[in-house]
Structure formats: C-alpha cells, structure tokens
Amino acid sequence: MPNCEKFFVAGQNIYQPPRQPAHNRLEGKSTQEVDWNLKITRECYSPQIREGTLDLASFDFYATIRKMMPSLLNQEETTHLKETMRSRGVGDSFLHVLLPDLDKRDKEILIKAGQNAFKEDVGATPQWFWPPESALDNATLEVLAEAGYLGVLCAPEQISGLDGPADNHPIILDLENGNHILALPFDRPVSSELGNGDKSNADKFAEKLIIPRIKDLTPSLPMISWTDGETFGHHVPFANLFINYLLTVSLPNAGIGILNINDITKVWLTSDYRSGKLNQRTAWSCPHGNLIRWHGACPCDEGKNGAWKTHYCNALSDFNQQITLLLDQELGKAWPEKLAANFTQAIYHKGSNNSEMSLLAAKASSLEAQTSCPTFFNNPLTSGRINLLFARQSLENLKDAGQTLLAKKLQQNLIQELSKGIDPYSGQDLVTIFADCFN
Template sequence: MGESRPALAVHGHFYQPPREDPWTGEVPPEPGAAPYHDFNEKITAECYRPLAERCLFERISFNVGPTLIGWLARHAPETYRRILEADRVNVARGVGNAIAQSAHHTILPLARRRDKVTQVYWGIQSFQHRFGRHPRGMWLPEMAVDLATLEVLAEAGLTFTILSSEQVRGPLPRGAGPYRIRLEANAYFTVFVRDRDLSNQVSFAMPSLGPAERWAAEALRGRTALTLLATDGETFGHHHREGIDFLDRLLRPPAGAYEVVTLTEYLRAHPPMEEIEILQNTAWSCAHGLARWSTGCACTPGDSRWKAILRAAMDLLAEEIDAAYLDLAHGWIRDPWRLRDEYIHVVLGAMEAPALLREFADRPLPSDVERRLLLALQAQVHRQRMFASCGWFFEDLDGLEPRLVIRQAARAIELIEQATGVDLAAGYRRALALARSGRTGKTGAQIFDEIWAARPRLG
C-alpha cells in the first residue's frame, strides 16, 4: 500500500432485525414488501444476492448482523456461501475483511453492563460459528458508543470499531485513522473514523453523484491519508437501485486515482499512533445523543413520547424476567449469567441444551427443573431481542418495527410463566398503556393485546 495516492475503504453494515415469529420461527408475510413475502426476501433479491454474485463482498469491509446471516443460511444458502467465501479469499491473502456485530442491534450504551457483555459475546460467537475465526473488529449498532461499551469490546479480545467524524474530538491528521482511544488503566482501543459528509452523499444523494469512480477521484483529490465511507450495506441495490453498479465502479478506480483497501488490511500495515477522544452517548443516526431510542427527539416527526414509555416498559420487564430467572436458577446453577452467555451455542445449533445445563449445574438436575431452566433460557433470548434498535427508530408506535419488539416481549413473558408460574403480562400491559400511536390512536397496551391474542398456543 503506497502513500503516494489516497486510500479508500468502503464499509457496508448489513443487518435485518429478527423478523421471525418468536412462536413459530417463521417470518410472517410483510405486506410492505410485496411482491415479496417479507423484507428479508425483498432485500436479498435487490441487494445481498447481486452483491454476492458480483463478488463485491470480497473488496469491501463488511459486517453481517447475526440475525440476518442466520436467515440467509436458512433461506438463501448460495448467497450465504458467497459471503463466507468473500472473507475466506481475504484470509488467504493475509487477513479477513469481515468484522462482527453485537447480536441483536441493541443500543449498547443504553444497556446494563451484563447485557453489553452478552450482546458482544453472542456477536463474537456467532461470527466464529459462521466465519470460522475470531473477529478483529466489531460494528456497534447505530455506531452508538460510550467508554463502557469500548471497555467490554476490549475485554472480549476485539481490536477496533468504526465511528463517525461527528462522534470524536481532536485533530484527524490520518484521515480515517486508525486512532487510539484511551480506556481505563492506560489501555487503548482502536477506532476508524468515517467521513460523514462523503458517506452521506453515497447514502442519500447517489443518483446525483454521477459515475462512482469519477466522483471518488474528485472527492479524494489532494488527500494523502485513508478515507472511509461507511454506510448501510442496503444502500447498494435496495435503497438505490443503481447502487450495485455504483459500488462496483467505486471499487475499480482509474489508474493512479486512489487505492481501494479494507480496514483490517490497512490496520495491519498502519498501527494507530495518534490519540483522539470519543463523544460519549452519541450515534451516527441521531443528532440528539441517544434520544431517538430513549426519550424521543426531533429526528422523527410527530409526538415521539411513546419511545420513552416503550423503553421504560422494556427495562422493567427485563428486570422482572431476570429476577424470575435468578430465582429459578438459585441452588442449581453456579453462574447463571455465564450460563446465559454460553446459551448462544444452543441458539446456533452447536450444542445440545441439556449438555450445557449439566456443565453449569451444581448437582444433578431433576427433569422438571431442567425443563423449566431451559424455558427460562429461551425467555432470555427473546428478552435480548426485545431491545432491537429498530423498535424505536421510526416515528410511530403502531408500525412493523415496534410490533417486532413487543412480539419478542410477549414471547418472553409466556416462556417465563411456563418456567416459573410468574405472570408478567398484566404489569407489562400497564406499563405500555400510556404509549399511543399518532397514526392509528392505538395504545401500546392494545397492540400488546392484539399480539397476545393472536399468539399460537404451543403448550
């Protein structure tokens, strides 16, 4: 990698929430995705499949969220195979270009520490299960960051993450970096810094940019350091139909114009030297800190007070689920939180649940206790999924995405009742009652009632 011409890295963040019905494991029809059955199918056809078929995953830095790559493995196996192969090709050249993502797109700075640990650990284990190696980097959902989150990443053996230029403080003499962030005890973590303006041009103004390689050559003229474009991977083909061709041309620069690199490749040759600071509790998609996913803010039109109510209801429910789980595990399981972390191997199909329980049991488990513990662990999975960021991202409570997270909460409530006899439904419903859709007038309690009444009776 020479220094005589500018270097360009493109990172694609590929993600879909867990769209599956938590009772059946199947994705219900999503009318907005017509003529496709659901949005996973639609976006696969428009984005993931053509990117994979044209080998474009090989030439970018990328992450694929665990819930999306699990769906691809089941429903689009050839696309899944090509994505894994893209990383293997880069491993053979020296270093893989895929990085991990925390498991369920939780806004990590809003999560309690043990949930940060679980989300990061599940993301790492999911990556290892798919790609067959430990990841060097991890994508933070919505780039939401605080120092406590970076501490958890570092403790998990990760090396770097990606932030946006408006999330850091200090001079950026090396363009995108890499740079060092000081943690506790004089430890450091590495960050790459995306160029917000150029990334947003690709994300939101692509049709007006003209030929990609000409646009990039002009944008990078006079630069001597790394420039990073980081955007939703769905930009290419789904958000913009011309995006596949745009990315292909962007990755084929005119001779001498700029050099295309991946982040892991660049980091290997350019260790971080300069130190910068992060602006804590910021994200790439909210100008109001983390308010979009907590209190509500002007990032979405209309009355967004429902977001705070939904957040509080989820936080209260999570505490109650955890308390019921700990009560059940008491006297039987020596480290309930570590057991929860290791349960990801069961979710991935890499281990049988009874065998995992036996590893953590202080004494032989009666069959009924084993059955109830396994129900409570399943509830913990849905309790993690109910914090997927998309539940708060958009403007209205009575939309597809808030219903996805409320549906996960309903399933967790049902499983906890089956495991412990504790009924959490009434309290959750009361907590949601003050949240109201500006579009349909339905309250969160009414939406929960609809989901609760329609749930399959699985026994």
C-alpha cells in the same frame, strides 16, 4: 494488498431485524405480506455477492440476518459469502440493541454471543466491531477491549479532543480499566453521499467527492466510508451497479486502491494515530445526543410526537431487568457465560420442558425485545409489534420453566406502562394498537 498511493475502504453495514418469534405457541403471530428478507436478498445481497462487490467491500453482516442466508441464497453464493466474510468481515453483537442502554452483563452477553456466532458461521475472529447505530459509551468500549477487539467503527462527530477533524484517523481511546481501544471514524461527507446522494454516475461521484477529499489525506491514511449495505439495490434500485463500477473502475482508474479494513493497520504509520475522547451515547443516525431518537421526542421525529418511545422503552427495559433478577435467583452466577455460549440455541428455542434452557431462552428473548428498530421510526406500527412478540415469547418461556405467576405479573407491568404511550398517528394507546400481542 494492492500497490497504490491512496486507499479507499468501502464499508457496509448489513443488517435486518429478526422478524419471527421462534416459540411453537407463537406460530402464525407474525405474518407479513412481503417476505422482506427474501426481497432484500434478491435486490441487494445476492447481486453484491454475484457481481463481486462484497469481495472488495469491508462489512458487518449482523447475525440476525446472516443466520438466514443459507435459506435465502443458493449454495454457491452461501459459500462465497462465508469465504468473503472470513477475510473482510467485521464483528457484530448478534442483536441490534443500543449497547449503552444495557448493563455490563447484558453488554458482555451480546458481544460474546456475536463473537461466538461469527466464529461458528465464518471460521475467524473479528478484529473490528460495528456497534448497532454506532451507539457507544465507555462501558461498551471496555467490554469490547476485554473481548479482544482492536477497535470500533463510528461517525467522526462521536469523537472529540482532537486538533482537527476526526474523519479517517485511527483514534486511541484510553479506558478507565487501563485498557485502550481504537475508534475509526468514517469519512462523513463521502459516507453520507454514498447513502443519500446521487448515484447515477460513479466516475462523477469519484471525481467530485472522493478524489478531492482523499488528496487532502496523508498517503498512509486510507479513506473510510461506511454505508447501509441495503442502499445498493434495495433502497436505491440499481445502485449495486453504481458501487460495483465505483470500486472496479472509477477509483482504480484514479490510482486509488480498494483496501480491506482488516489490512488497514499495515498501511498506517505511527504518526497517524491520535488521542481523542468518545462523546458517549451518540450515534451515526441522530445528531441530537443522548440517543434521544430511540427514547422519546426528538427533532428526528419530523413533526410527530415521539413521546410514546419513552413508555415503549421503559416497559421493555424494566421487563429485561426483571428477567435478569429471576435468572440470578434460579441459575446462580454463571448463567451469563452459559447464555453467551448457547445464544443461537436460546434465541431460536421453540419451547420445551427443560427448565434451564427455558430460562436462558426467556432472557435471550427479552434481549431480542430491546432491538433498536421500533423506536428508530416515528410510527410505532412500522416495527413496534415484533419486539412485543419477543417479550411475549419470553413470557412463554417463563411459563415453560414453571414461572406462570411471575409471567402474569410481568405481563401486567408491561401492559400498564405501554398504556401510557400514545401512537401519534391514530391517537390510540400502545396496548390498544398491539392488543393481539398479549392474547
């Protein structure tokens, strides 16, 4: 840990969605003109590893993209990433699903699956957790506390019940089950500007934004930023050089040390902790409450009617609940633990005549179909196709398990609900624009 008067935590959320179904019978269903994973790795992940930026950052690296890295990076970079993550990594839920939308068992499956994958890939147990879209409710916090997490990262506006702003303070959240967990709200102005502001001059950025705000913090309170990692080189070309310079030159020159989030409890004093409350069903990328951006019409839609999202979500959520009922009936009570313990295998299952594995793969696929990306965007075509292919993959696994009749019925239900959703760009319904997912 550097010996400095002030500390800065440079947090990154590193995530890409799964882009391909795994089942043999769906091969070729998801062809892409651009290999996005490779492009983003070359523009952003690889430079940040080579230039040493990740050695200074604190970061989550979601399993859906982390599992791909050995095929996208060279051997040296892969080893380096693993070592860096062992020290500076933050936990994830394997899949980027809005956790408040899930029932308790589904929350537990993804949170445990994420922990298991982190241990498998990195060889350590994560202490802090980055929730997908920072979306939280109390039930999710309870599962995270039970899983042994020390705390979650979130946006300051997700916390209330304090005398002053929540930014950068460790907040103790008391939970109904008698546990408690910490919430760690990032600094809103600095994080937003790192994401969307001018990144042409790191010295000026530090001087104008970070130094004045960090001066107002008590010496034992590090400033925490959290920004999408893809900002640095992919969304903004050459911003990888900006962040590297900021962390290696601008901030150290101002006497500000760069702190690993996994060391942060060593810096805080007891007097820094505050009690607060979570504003449930909020997220860092929609200020309108109740996670509305992902479920229906929201001011975030920028003039395009987002009502299609309601039908898209309902169709896939009902589908996921039906799969749960089937697994309860076919596999008894212990299947959630089994799935969490074998999640990597289940999600990449290519199809087989092993009935139990096919049922677990059907459930993993129906959870994968809950990935939040399609309804983040206004246009259903941006990312809506892949989740329907994961639902289709779930159906294929059901057929492998001998559940052909149920698969047919669930497909009809999906199509019925999707037909009520209208694409605001073409005016066509969702079944028409995604017809090839179901034939």
